[in-house]
Every structure is written in structure tokens, then in C-alpha cells.
Amino acid sequence: MAVRVILCTNRRMGTAPSCGARGSREVIAALKAMGVEVEAGPCLGLCARGPNAKILPGGTVLHEATAASVAAHLDGSKATD
Numbered sequence: 156m157a158v159r160v161i162l163c164t165n166r167r168m169g170t171a172p173s174c175g176a177r178g179s180r181e182v183i184a185a186l187k188a189m190g191v192e193v194e195a196g197p198c199l200g201l202c203a204r205g206p207n208a209k210i211l212p213g214g215t216v217l218h219e220a221t222a223a224s225v226a227a228h229l230d231g232s233k234a235t236d
């Protein structure tokens with residue numbers, strides 16, 4: 156089954172923390188530049204810990220995600236397959 160990486164890109168109003176305000180679109184761009192298939196997604200309800208990335212299948216959520224942390228997670232997943 157293909158792995159899907161979904162980055163929350165929600166931006167909340169005002170000063171409320173959100174993945175969009177914390178650079179999730181930049182993480183998506185960096186992952187795409189690395190050749191990782193990634194898509195934008197909705198709020199996961201964990202806004203203060205963003206950017207949040209959900210990995211499917213399995214549903215693992217990576218908090219404060221960076222391109223490097225997502226790539227490392229994907230590499231680790233491949234190593235244990």
C-alpha cells in the first residue's frame with residue numbers, strides 16, 4: 156500500500172497557533188523538492204504542536220514536522236517493512 160503524507164495547512168484567525176502559521180506550506184515545498192509525495196490537508200485538532208503531518212496507513216502524526224523529520228520517519232518505516 157502506498158504511503159500518504161498529509162500536512163495540515165490550516166491557518167487559524169488571530170494569534171491562535173496553527174500549522175499554516177508555523178510553516179507547513181514550506182515543509183510541503185521542501186518535501187516535494189526531495190521527491191516525497193505529500194498533500195495539504197485539514198486541521199487535525201493539534202494546532203499548538205504544528206506543523207502536524209499525518210502518515211497513512213497507520214495514522215501516525217508527527218508534531219512540529221520538518222521536511223527532515225518526515226523524511227526520517229519515512230526512511231525508518233521502510234527499514235522496518
Ligand code: FES
Pocket residue numbers: 163164165166167172173174175197198199200201202203205207
Ligand atoms: S491547524 Fe494544524 S492541526 Fe490545527
